[in-house]
Amino acid sequence: MVQRIAQLFGVGVIAGILVAALALPAVGGIGITARNVATGFMNMPSDLETPPPPQRSTIYDREGGVIAEIYDKNRELVDLEDMSPVMQDAIISIEDSGFYEHGGIDIGGTFRAALRTLAGSTQGGSSLTQQYVKNVLVESADNQDEQEEATETSIARKLRELRYALTLEKRMTKDEILQGYLNIAYFGDGAYGVESAAQHFFGKKAADLELSEAATLAGAVRYPYLYNMRLNTEDAQDRRDVVLDRMVQIGRITEEEAAEAKAADLEDQLDVSNPSNGCVPSDQPFFCDYVVQEIEKSERFGENETERARWLRTAGLEIHTTLDADMQEAAQDAVDKYVPRKNKSKKVAAEILIEPGTGEIRGMAQSRNYGPDESKLGETSINFTTDSDRGGSTGFQAGSTFKAFALAAALEQGKGFGTSYSGANDSSTTITGNRNCDGGTLAPWTLSNAGDTKGGGSSMVAGTKGSVNTYFAHLQRDVGLCNVIEMAENLGVKRADGQSFDNPHTQANNSFVLGSEEVSPLRVANAYATFASGGTYCEPQAITSIEDKQAGKTIEIESECERRISEDVAAGVSYLLQQTFKGGTTTGLGIGRPAAAKTGTTDGSAAAWFAGYTPNLAGSVFVGDPRGPQNYPLRGVNLGGRYYGTVYGATIPGPIWQETMREATEELPEKGFPSAPSKYRGGGSGAPDAEQTASGASVEGGVPDVVGQSEGQAVAALEEAGYVVSVSGTRVRSDEAEGTVAAVNPDPGTVLPEGATVNVFLSTGSSGRASPSADAGDGDGGGRGGSGDRGPDPGVGTHPVVPASEVPRREE
Template sequence: MLQRIGQLIGVGVIAGVLVAAIALPAVGGLGITARNVATGFMNMPSDLETPPPPQRSVIYDREGGVIAEIYDKNRELVSLDDMSPVMQDAIISIEDSRFYEHGGIDISGTFRAALRTLSGSTQGGSSLTQQYVKNVLVESADSQAEQEEARETTLARKLRELRYALTIEKRMSKDEILEGYLNIAYFGDGAYGVESAARHFFDIPASELNLSQSATLAGTVRYPYLYNPRLNPEDAQERRDVVLDRMVQVGTITEKEAEEAKSVDLADELEPTNQSNGCVPSKQPFFCDYVVQEIEKNEQFGENETERARWLRTAGLEIHTTLDPDMQKAAQKAVDKWVPRKNKSKKVAAEVLIEPGTGEIRSMAQSRDYGPDESKLGETSINFATDSDRGGSTGFQAGSTFKAFTLAAALEQGKGFGTSFGGGGSSTTVTGQRNCNGDPLAPWPVKNAGDTQGGGGNMISGTKGSVNTYFAHLQKDVGLCNVIKMAEKLGVHRADGQSFDNPHTQANNSFTLGSEEVSPMTVANAYAVFASGGTYCEPQAITSINDRQAGKTIEIESECERAIDKDVAAGVSYLLQQTFKGGTTSGLGIGRPAAAKTGTTDGSAAAWFAGYTPNLASAVFVGDPRGPQNYPLRNVTIGDRYFGQVYGADIPGPIWQETMSKAVEKVPEKGFPGAPGKFRGGGGGGAGAQPTSNNAAVEGGVPDVVGQRESEAVSALEDAGYQVSVAPNRVRSAEAEGTVAAINPDPGTVLPEGATVNVFLSGGSGRAVPEQDAEAGDEDGVLPVGRPPHEDE
């Protein structure tokens, strides 16, 4: 009867009568009239903003696969058309059967609710519109106090909801209100909105809910915990049946349909699923964490980190990333194979793959489970692939991978491949170096590993053998500060955020031997500059973010600039390709042109391998996160393999090889540019430098014939104007038996026309001895077993 009267006399009068009826018993002694109360009610704020409710954000790989979902509340918004019609009927029947008849206020229900509110109870009575208003107020609250105000058991709260409900009914259609309510309501067990609830409890979308399932979900909204189907299936089934009876009562379904639905055992329908939240359950957890860090630390996405974190977890973002699922799978498989996650030695392997020319991160893997409990074997929340400000560590010394930066600095100064230094030997002392502040550094004793005598070689032999003494002299010749500046141009920086010239971290003599703590990300990206022909790009994990709440898409472009001349990049690539030809990376090829460098820090504290093709760069680190110097890679069993000492070619090398061999299947094969002619000569050295020959000799220097058949090699050398002497005894080498294992002098050496070049043929079944780094950096320098000595050794 009251509902009918309300329809006849209008909303304004209803409000006045309703408010007076509710309020006057409480305020009668104050002389307030019904008219005053009604006027005050209608003057209350009524313009309620109804933004989309918080929903989960999804991180995708570059092929559209889901990496992770991030949210404060598990909610996925769907349209009313994507909700089962019987679900709509069920919620209306049990919560507001006159929903399509009233104007936002169910008069009889509201009277009943108001009276109960005055007695301290909030049981029942609100229309769906009022419930929608309440949920909007709770979800849009910016503070705990505002949330408590939206939930408080007071008449004032009920009046606010009534006033907002009247306005909402004028602004939105009934279907829009119903859609908003079903998307915002809480259905229990962490499921917000009917779509998430359907998937959580029944593992189906909301569009496929049947009568029994719909009645079950509709029954939960009053008391989500009590009627939780997973925790309390018997109570939930009883409540379901109540909903079914109500649907019969209002004429939504027949008694027969209700009885058929009641005959279904709810336990048989339940298929609870745990919606993954965050990076822990992801199959790519450390890349996921990196993406989260990128958003939370980037001022582009909000004024402060708290605001950015909330945006990520509530805006329903679609975050598209650079991760290649096949490359990631290959990298993860390789690091897990060579350094198992729960190896008792507690060593870890980390690898990053980056696309040259874009900086896009294709893979980020490490041999650990992602989790917060560092005390558990094989678990960590630290991303050893990246820097400390992105959830990583403070870095690890990178060994001889830094020698590539010295090569680049030397070539930039115009020094040729034939640049050499007198006084070759297994050890030397370098004096007279200065840091970037101009301060003199103490004399620096440097040695090579084992019996290697390589100090007097040139760039090619020094690089192939990773000869410490050679690079110590080359660094001095170029200038320590110039080498540091070159590294910085390539994006090299300390993982702890300190600069190289910080008083506490001042770069020392052994910079060229990799004495600085960096991350695999930094090394991989620096090598990507060489691969790209000299272009530096900021590492990039995200390509676009679709903000569904704001209705806009943020496109994120690569940030690139030229760092070094293309000839310098080509020269470094040429030198690093030589390591596969009888050098420290022999036997680790991937079946297509590649350039690489090993690195092993002092005493095998850590081991590295960095390498690239023209379209993919990678760096691998292996060490102990507890502190490599205190827990070195010596006398260790990793998996089922025992190592007396681990070098860059022992574990990092095979990880790189197995990863890249699979990863490059997705990119076209490309060759490197030829070595620029201007570097093929010698000279360019400073004080003490002695070119291996003069520049008036044969242009281009000795051709590189390593790996060729004897007849082909002899012809090429003779055509270049040299005499050829083939050694009678074959040497152990990774090159195919019968092909050229090495030549002396080295390729690129400039000799007078008619000079003799010695050729050594391979006996096969050999492999380069790995290097050992020294002096807080590197002792690389062991030449392949059976390799002929240099003239200056």
């Protein structure tokens, strides 16, 4: 009867009268009439914004696999058609059986509320529309005052809800309101919205809910804590049966259907799953954290960090990333194998993989569990692969991986592979005249190679293969320290703490070329990726697109790339770094396809590095102690069930890189590097050594690179170039096939006079046994005084293919 009266006289008029009845106990004392109250009610603000409620955001890898879900409230929005019809019937039956008949206000319920209000209670029935309004006001509250206003027990709140409900019914269809309500309602146990509730309690989608399950969820919304089916199963089941009886009463289901649903044991139906929120439970937690940091720290996603963090956790974003699940798994398996997460020495291995030409991060792994408790063995929230402003550390000295930047700077100045210096072959040397970028002269610098053995830096090729400190010290002096620094910066390398390489606090130092600066693996890998791409630098990229469903837009994130060095310089560096696999510091670490790489070990083996690349994938590996590498060096440690007296770049980082790259490149096409430009085949502007000043004209282009060729092919090529060939009877172990050329001495590219002798050494193959004399080591530096790395470098007789190089002394 009351609903019929409302239809005749208009919902607005009846609502006004009802509101007056509600309000009179509060205002009657000051003489305000019911008519005035009703008029005032209709003049109240009524335009309610109904933005989508907060929902969870999802981070995906490049193939669509879920990396993590991030949210403040566990909610997933779905359309009404994706909600089981029995769920819709159940919620209407128990909460507002006249929902499709009234105009936003349950007149009968409101009359009853008025009577209870007159009796001293402000409690009363609300329509689904009113409940939806209340939830919208709560979810859209921006501050504590608005939150309290939306939930206060008062006549004023009831009046606001009633007025908004009337207007909402004119603007939205009934199905739209029902959909909004079922998406915004709280069902208990942290589940918001019917889709998340169905998944959380029953392990299924809302579209698949059966009658008994739907009735259980519908019964929970009135008192979600009391009827929490996980904690209070018996109470929840009793409430379910009340819902089923109500559905029978209003004709939504039959008594037989209700009886069958009641027979179901709720405890047996439950399939509770705890939602994974954040990066901690992710299988790729440190990459997940990097993505979160990228969004929260980037101004393109919001005016301030607080706003960006809220957007991430409430907007239901679909974040598509660059991570390759297979490459990530390969990297994680390798770092865990060689440096287990809970090793008692507390060392850590960190590795990153980047695609040349795009900057896209394909893998980001470290031998730690992700968590906030640094006191737990093997747990950290610091991402050691990246810089401090993206959740990383303040960096680690990178050792001889920095020598590649000196090579690039030298080639850019036109110096050739045969560039040599007087004193670069000595076991130690003193460099004077280095200047910082302000023109200031640095103090003399004395450094050493390994032991008393000469470094063997007779050319750029030999110096690179042997990672000869004395050679690179002279090269840096010749090229200019500031030019080497600028080359590193041009390739995107910067200190992990955000400081520049040459500032009042961290002034440029002599040993820059030996990797004395603290950087992250990400910066080293990305610089090497620039060589791999042919000189095109790309900003490291983790996100390709963000779909913002609430805003109805997709943010596409393109690679930011530009040419930083010429193709010739990039090809020249790649040629030189390929030589390290041919009897150099990375011998035995090949991956079965063309690759270029450099080891790095800091002063006193404080930290060890390996950086390398193919034309389509670059990676760098760091191993050290996050407590302070200088105080906890890589000496006398047990890792992965093996004891290491001293760890060098080729000892642990090299095998990690090797195993990772073998797996990670399996599905990538095999590509070769471009040939070394002929303009670099000669000598450079450095002081010539004795070999270059011998009698006779120098052969243009220097010693041909015949490594990997058959004996006959190699001899023919060398003789055609004008050299006398001596094939050694002693074979050496190498990655080259048995019987082919493993190495030549002097090195390829060395400029010699016509008629000079070139020694050729044939290979036993990687499984063969080399001559006992073929066991020379090398070292390269890090610390302000130098760095060192050691590899299984073969040598022969008095003409070592790769001479022993450097463990330098710290600068005084």
